[in-house]
Amino acid sequence: MARNLFKFGVDPWDPTHRFETSWILSPFALFCCRALLSLYAFATLLTILIYDCIHSPEHCAESRATFSYFTHLTYWGLAFYFLVSAVHTFTYARSGIPLLAKLPRPLQALHSLFYTTVTVFPFIVTIVYWAQLYDGHWYTEVFRGWSNVSQHALNSAMALFEIIVPRTEPPLAIHMLWLIIILALYLCVAYVTYADKGFYTYNFLDPEEQGAMLAAWIVGIAVGCCILFGVVWGLIWMRKKVTEEKLGLKGKFFGGATAMEDASSSVVRELEEGKHEGSVPLENR
Template sequence: MARNPFKFGTDLWDPTYRFETSWLISPWALFFCRALFSLYAFTTLVFVLAWQCVNDTTHCLASQEQFSYFTSLTYWGLGFYFLFAALHTFTYARTGRPLLARFPRPLQALHSAFHTTIIVYPFVVTIVYWGRLYSGTWYTTSYQGWSNISQHALNSVFAFFEIVVPRTSPPPALHMLWLIVVLALYLAVAYITKAHRGFYPYDFLNPATEGAYVAAYVFGIAVGCIVLFGVAWGLVKLRQYVTETRLGKHGKFSAADGVNRHHHDKEKPGSAGDVEQAKPLASLAP
């Protein structure tokens, strides 16, 4: 897999439906939580765009500029991830077989890679914002406080939920490559924005004011992303160990899923069920 990061694999895809089940709550409850997070994310995004169109001095130009910010792009990612995760969880809760299991292998692979970005990028956004961009002065309007808390704090709460509550296995190490590739592509977007719209989305990307520190910031964020991937991987592994090995909670399954519901007690971390999921996810795609 390391020699070919585009390989899709041929192993059985996620046989115990870890992406759609939880060790703690039922599939219907997991669906409700994911749907609620998606609704909140999209409501926030649409409200911010509308508020800026009405209240900003540049009106809808400010709304258009939102799509140049990594914060906004990752928040759209959260909204769409939880929308599709809720759909897959709903179909599993209702029929015992998620829609994801019926997808072509490339789409299953992309969902796996998408999930990895969801449990890593929000923490990058939160740390960079509060550690580097926040001025230290609290906001003077309720809108400013709410929008920044929603996009720079609740985003990590949503990501932490995906780490702790579902039964997903640790993400493949090779997904680190794709996390860095996406960051590099965003860097290109930032400089295209400067060339096309005349501004840098983030001041630390401006070589005229930051000089050689620009490279340090870019390299530091990339390294931080890799470190956060390791932290997320470790937390998922710890959750599996505590909930499945120590507490014996191997999952709450749909009433329509006769196979997993009656035989989930045979699945242990590191057993065939986990290996079958882990092998396909060793690259961007299983």
């Protein structure tokens, strides 16, 4: 288990650049979509912070603790993921060699885990918010309605984009354990926030109010995370099955190359640079 927990993948890693290519969009089009989603997410976060500090002292005080809320943390995660993935996609579209391919293997593995978090956690936020936290009355302020829809509905739409549009493989099973570890670490953040600031980020984390239900909430969210991981894995597997095997849409690559040509050129580059694990330099082959 310990060996698998820190597994960084096999060589060659992502030979056909699935993280930077799509079965339907060209690399440049995928870059534009990711860049726009990143811009929207950052604009949303900054607009909410500025608006709250200008118009509402109460909300401004809450904004100072923004990184204590799982909702905001996952939304910042989406913003930075789309920024980073846009950079990788742009470098691939420009040269056929994404920046991601030049990074050390641990960072490549972390990018893969990053992808898994942005395709799973937003659904947890959306489900918990609309099922438990939403009071059933629509917002009287247009700004509040927009901000909550952006953070609690469009976040899942962004996750669906990454599930459906790129050529990514289903996530590694070990990622499910890492997701649980991240949730456990967030639980620590929530209780440190209470110890430092004197409030619970979410009412269902209050042991005095919830009693024995607190354990049920914690276990329920962990189980729900595992179920959502399975659903996301199945959706990505189904997308790959339908688009690549049934429809024959293998992907759109740099310079109009095929998947086989893209993989071959990647391996050749690695061999030439001596990066392929257990490889022999080309001149000695």
